[in-house]
Amino acid sequence: MQFVLARRGFAAALGLSLALAPLAASAEDLTGTLKKVKDSGAITIGYRDSSVPFSYLGGDEKPVGYALDICYKIADAVKAKLGLPKLDVKLNPVTSATRIPLMANGTIDLECGSTTNNADRQKQVGFTNSHFLTATRFVSKKSANLHTIEDLKGKTVVSTSGTTNIRQINEANTEKKLGLTILPAKDHAEAFLMVETGRAVAFVMDDVLLASLVASSKDPGAYEISKDSLSKPEPYGIMLRKDDAPFKQVADEATAKLYTSPEGKALYDKWFTQPIPPRNINLNLPMSDEMKKQFTKPIDSPDPAAY
Template sequence: MRSSHQRSTLSALALSLAVAVSAGGSAQAQDLTGTLKKIKETNAITIGYRDASVPFSYLDGDQKPVGYAFEICQKIAEAVKTNLKLPNLEVKLNPVTSATRIPLIANGTIDLECGSTTNNPDRQKQATFTNTHFLTATRFVAKKSAKLDKIEDLKGKTVVSTSGTTNIRQINEANTARNLGLTILPAKDHAEAFLMVETGRAAAFVMDDVLLASLAASSKEPGAYAISSEALSKPEPYGIMLRKDDAPFKAVVDEATAKLYKSPEGKALYDKWFTKPIPPRGINLNLPMSEAMAKQFATPSDSPDPAAY
């Protein structure tokens, strides 16, 4: 038989264990780290948006951010709100550019970057990405009347691409490898490059196909242009960017994006921005979902490797 002293020691031990267990339960709720902890403490999530990345993230006629990637980020914010049980979560908006997007993710100013950012091994050193929401490839746009569709069709012609892009490097490499005899002109920006095709100073403009679709759709004569069927690159994945080494936040975001892409809502969201008239001017990119993109939505991946698609 235990002495009363032993019994009181045991009951004290049981009580301290019960306290420890209940404290452990509440401690787990408090044991948030990284972005989730920051969002919980501030009751706010900050979305970084682009002002002119049509149709991913851009300003509409009222100067408010809209777009395909922007809507995906809003869905992610909803998932975070549910996960952290924050019914009044504030969604803050912060403009970013191609130069500021990575620094502002890294320093905690923004939590999600919504735009047309390519997920590649180089960027993986500085940030991480959720499941791919778009696959682009380098193609060219030309006037339909010129009947240029394959890279070989460009032989001996003058083409333009935007200076400092991977696209101009790719057309230079193809020119050498295929002995195309091209004259390759660098343009200061996409608008100048497209204007050179419009005015006949260049036969074709080499760039990401989605950007070409946007420029053609916004032009005076959208029906006068055609994008090549042949690509100069493998598919390049675009993803929503997050902070590096933040596995708990990435898990919430990955679950939210995978759920969206696999659902009929994901396909509807794609069609809304790529196959229908979009604000503010009602342009239509006429870019139906590719086979690779349909496969990506069925089995979402965050791989930076073009060969994975």
């Protein structure tokens, strides 16, 4: 009888150890960012201080924004994946110059802003599913009744000197024989002022930047941004470390779940079609058809043609 009980006790202990073995192995097998977060109990998010509405300082000088909200969702998913009762989310400021080095050296784990996901950057870092698609469009006064590229024929337009946008409008001018007079401006503010004062009928630039300029103008209702674009969509993505497949999988699953849910559309509208802090400006930038497609079937491709 004692022998039978002993055997049963051994079998129960063996069964328990076998049941716990996968969990122990799982913890031991963690690598990269997931191991770093598990060991430290913290995840560090890199934010921008003036990338409206993606990541910027709000009225209380605390970081807010569309991309930041997405990063918090990823952090929640990481916490759940690791089974952590608590996860310390740290915020670290980055600039266009420091964001990639700080990612590479382990200072930040996610970069939440308006960073373009392109082939060159993918040689250094990774990206999760694209959270925004920008494109080159033009802004004009509603009273000018300009809606398409063809409507600009024979007119004077402006773009900022040294940008890809001014190159694109020059190429379109040649290809479509538009007969445009194209003026270079020293910066975006000067270019918009030229439309405001009538020196040019349209300003050609990234649509989200145009939306910000319009929203901050004296009379936002007087302007419209074209639906016609002069470029393929340019994807912005949440940046993470390169060749860290387990962490990227968590980020991809979290962003795909968010974007394909009603919460994803609500989050977009919160930052792009409603008043935002601290000055309650409204970018009035509804989802483009490409963005609707991206939120239906999220991808992380750096190729504009994929969108």
